[in-house]
Amino acid sequence: VVLRRFGVRRVEPFLRWVLAQAGEARVVAPDEAVAAWQRLVARTRAAQAAVADGAVADGAVADGAATDPRAGGAA
Amino acid sequence: MSARADAQLQRLLAAFPLMEHDPDLTLAELAARVGTDAATLRRDFAQLDREELPPGWVQAVEVHIGARGVSMRSSHFKAPMRLTRPEVAALELGLSLLQQELPVEEREGVARVRGLLRQLAVPSVATVVDRRRGEGGDALRAPAIAAEAVPAAPPAAGEAQLAAFGVLHQALEARCTVALLYRAAGPGEPAARLVRPYALVRAHAHVYLVAHCEQAGALRVFRLDRVAEVRVTEARFVMPPDFSVESVLRDGRVFVREQPAEEELVVRYAPGVARWIAEREGVPTAADGSVVVRYPLADRDWAVRHVLQYGEDAVVLAPATVQRAVLAVLDRLAGEEGAPGRADVVAGERNGS
Numbered sequence: 001v002v003l004r005r006f007g008v009r010r011v012e013p014f015l016r017w018v019l020a021q022a023g024e025a026r027v028v029a030p031d032e033a034v035a036a037w038q039r040l041v042a043r044t045r046a047a048q049a050a051v052a053d054g055a056v057a058d059g060a061v062a063d064g065a066a067t068d069p070r071a072g073g074a075a
Numbered sequence: 076m077s078a079r080a081d082a083q084l085q086r087l088l089a090a091f092p093l094m095e096h097d098p099d100l101t102l103a104e105l106a107a108r109v110g111t112d113a114a115t116l117r118r119d120f121a122q123l124d125r126e127e128l129p130p131g132w133v134q135a136v137e138v139h140i141g142a143r144g145v146s147m148r149s150s151h152f153k154a155p156m157r158l159t160r161p162e163v164a165a166l167e168l169g170l171s172l173l174q175q176e177l178p179v180e181e182r183e184g185v186a187r188v189r190g191l192l193r194q195l196a197v198p199s200v201a202t203v204v205d206r207r208r209g210e211g212g213d214a215l216r217a218p219a220i221a222a223e224a225v226p227a228a229p230p231a232a233g234e235a236q237l238a239a240f241g242v243l244h245q246a247l248e249a250r251c252t253v254a255l256l257y258r259a260a261g262p263g264e265p266a267a268r269l270v271r272p273y274a275l276v277r278a279h280a281h282v283y284l285v286a287h288c289e290q291a292g293a294l295r296v297f298r299l300d301r302v303a304e305v306r307v308t309e310a311r312f313v314m315p316p317d318f319s320v321e322s323v324l325r326d327g328r329v330f331v332r333e334q335p336a337e338e339e340l341v342v343r344y345a346p347g348v349a350r351w352i353a354e355r356e357g358v359p360t361a362a363d364g365s366v367v368v369r370y371p372l373a374d375r376d377w378a379v380r381h382v383l384q385y386g387e388d389a390v391v392l393a394p395a396t397v398q399r400a401v402l403a404v405l406d407r408l409a410g411e412e413g414a415p416g417r418a419d420v421v422a423g424e425r426n427g428s
Binding site for chain 2: 038
């Protein structure tokens with residue numbers, strides 16, 4: 001476990017960056033940032049759970065298709 | 076930041092503008108202009124994601140190393156952009172002065188821009204700043220946030236990968252065909268590939284080789300961390316005169332698997348970020364302001380990280396395996412947060428960056 005400190009000007013984008021570490025990083029201080037982090041995790045989980053539970057119909061998927069090279073991985 | 080990371084950052088900051096202005100510089104020429112050697116600069120590019128460099132900014136930088144030169148591409152300005160209250164205040168001040176100088180009939184347009192500008196402010200940051208001011212603190216001093224990372228380091232190029240990077244770059248410059256032992260995504264043993272290296276690309280935490288694969292008879296992209304073995308052959312090749320790594324990456328076609336991807340990632344982005352996603356992906360927004368994008372899915376870990384970076388503003392519509400993976404991460408994080416003593420592991424602050 002490694003502890004790192006960041007000077008953060010914009011809290012929300014930073015918390016989302018931490019969230020994108022997919023469980024390999026989490027906020028531990030200060031308390032107000034921890035609270036904001038917990039709220040973000042809870043909100044994100046609720047949004048994803050609502051879809052996974054079928055609360056949002058799959059019919060919402062539109063026809064617009066796009067490809068992201070990075071999503072496709074490598075050969 | 077260590078002295079080594081500081082020096083690395085200095086070299087990168089010197090190199091990027093040169094690459095931007097003169098994409099025909101070779102790696103050796105670029106290194107000489109920066110005051111270092113090609114091997115060091117190659118290592119710098121491969122290690123753009125090392126933990127000591129400022130977080131956030133390098134993820135949006137792509138470095139393309141071709142036979143004809145080194146270039147870069149940045150998507151910094153495509154990310155959802157928000158302004159802090161001081162930034163909004165500064166812009167508002169400028170606009171208000173401009174508004175007063177304009178003829179009356181032209182002032183309404185500036186007023187509308189000022190209204191839009193206020194909507195871009197980040198409420199959470201404004202709250203933090205206001206509270207600090209109320210406590211007599213420095214209103215411009217940013218809060219320090221501590222994050223605990225497990226494992227210690229983000230993905231960084233290992234020595235084997237750096238060695239392969241060097242060998243492939245030399246083969247690319249000499250136009251020599253290369254024999255690879257390559258471990259494709261998914262299960263299975265590494266397979267032998269004979270390729271003509273056209274370019275090396277550092278993007279999204281990985282270094283890729285763009286090459287003509289003789290088995291496939293077409294362009295393919297290989298991730299260097301999946302290259303188990305690399306050997307330069309004596310066979311020479313001629314670079315197609317119309318080859319452009321930028322156009323290859325823009326089209327994205329070579330990133331698909333030889334076999335069609337069995338799964339498709341479908342993500343719905345909320346209206347708060349949909350505008351930027353729609354612009355980036357070139358897809359229309361729905362009537363409610365959201366946007367749905369389909370991606371070929373070959374890397375589930377990438378999908379999880381990609382979706383999580385948007386918080387509640389992005390949800391996985393399909394496949395169920397990725398939905399479950401995202402929920403598993405969130406469940407784990409939610410569970411860990413309740414652990415006693417976690418929040419007081421460290422407290423401190425420094426001036427914001």
